[in-house]
Amino acid sequence: MCSVIVVLYHERLKSGISIVFNFCFVLLATCQYMLASLNASARNIGMREWGNGGPFGTGSLMHNPEHTDFFKNDGGSWDTPYGKFFLEWYSDMLLLHGERICREAETIFRGTEVHISAKLAAIHWHYVTQSHPSELTAGYYNTFNRDGYLPIARMFSKYGFSMCCSCFEMQDAIMQKINPDGSPEGFLRQLLLAARLCDLSLEGQNFSTNLDDGAFTQVLKMSKFYSNGIEKRPFSFNFVRMDKRLFESRNWDRFTRFVRQMSNGNIFRARLYSVGDIRFKAAPVMAEARLLYHLYQYS
16 A cells, blocks of 8 residues: 655744744735735724734844733733734645645545545644744644634545654653753644544654664554554554664664564564665564554655
């Protein structure tokens, strides 16, 4: 069986501000379709003045979200009636785009043995704040009081897709030393719960290339969070960004120990298969476990 991954477009904002919003404002000023859509949405709720453009006070790429009028936790306009209106429209545009992509992909591969997986961005830079500005600017309307991932999970479920997401190895204790407002674990738990609620098959991925014992243990932990109690929905883990360091003796021993732990824990089912002209032989410990992982090589 083949696999196809559909990526829902996002913009990565590690410093966390509103470059996407600012780009959206330019589009609103130049794109008649987007402006017409915004105007129509505003007219439908009797607030025509809200349809003239995007919000003010979102700051720039170099601003701290807490120092902006739109994203700040206390009194930010993201939590006002206007802010909620704009964010709903903005996220609906992404969902509409996603619906079109999913519909086309499902139509193209209908009746084949191709498995389609939709990849969702792991945007966790400001997850512990109330407004979640990085997620909002990417079109994921997810805040401390609104679940923005359930609608996306429902959409993937509607078309029979699996959902793919990275950062399974990331730990809050380590990442928050770099970014105190981020929480990859909090983000991933919410996403995994949405996948469970929508009965979605899941494909996990690592994000980094340096996987020590702590990172592999974290993958096991988050994989079990999704798979515990689920009998019918399969889980697979895509090991990405493989490089020559993986085959160094110490790292290879660490990796094979991780594979054995995933197998013994009955976390997911799969098989090893060939990639390009290289053929991998399943070790005896993997033969019965039917462990699947995809090996991607990035230049």
